[in-house]
Amino acid sequence: MQYNKRKRKPVAEINVVPYIDVMLVLLIIFMVTAPLVTQGVKVDLPQASAEPLEDESKPPMIASINDKGEYFLSTGGEPSEDPMSATDLAVLVAAQLQIDPETPVIVKADRKIAYNYVIELMVLLQRAGAPSVGLMTEPKE
Template identity: 65%
Template sequence: MQYQPRKRRRKVAEINVVPYIDVMLVLLIIFMATATAITQGVSVDLPQAEAEPMSTDSKPPLVASVTLEGEYFLDNGSVDEGMPLQLDELAALVAAELQVHPDRPVVVNGDRQVAYDQIIQLMVSLQSAGVPSVGLMTEPGDE
């Protein structure tokens, strides 16, 4: 028998990152799932400081209004604007209108001194009526 010297294997100095990638992907999925469960609120399109006016060729928006006295109104062209509504009545009217015209924009108009809670209650009511996006009406600022 002939004696063959053993070849020494070189030590590999590389780090195997596959397990770390697996752990990171699992953590990413967990964070994505919990982030949507934790956040609560109403999705709104907040106006910018220099907001662009609505285009004139789009459909006229449904305007849900809150007065300083806390009364709710809906301007959709067919309801008497002088008649205050309850939140559930307003939501039912908006839902009915969106079934006929699903792409009609909805905006909230409120007195500048209305309590924040009343605006939020209106927006939650609109969200429960199926409004995908709510705009906020503003007056042009002094420049």
């Protein structure tokens, strides 16, 4: 009787079954927790004092919107008394920025106006060529 010893060659394959099990468990965990993370939470936003513009800076263009949704534009320190349409406001802002692109643009909105109107005004100013838009606030009491 002859005993044949066969030499076993090492197997160079990785067993991926445990990794697949772990990945499926992680997938299920993420699928369950993702909707919980994206829900909003009611918060009270903090009040803070904003720094005023420097005295040396150019006078800003102030695009205002009142509680009735009417637009106004103050340029060079001259307040506007007459309401204007959104297209007129955009044309005036674009013309002023063509003359002086460094002019700061600020939005002044009534506190009673809906947030949607403020965003629409900011988008209108951006399309008119304003590189950045600031928000005007009252000093903290």
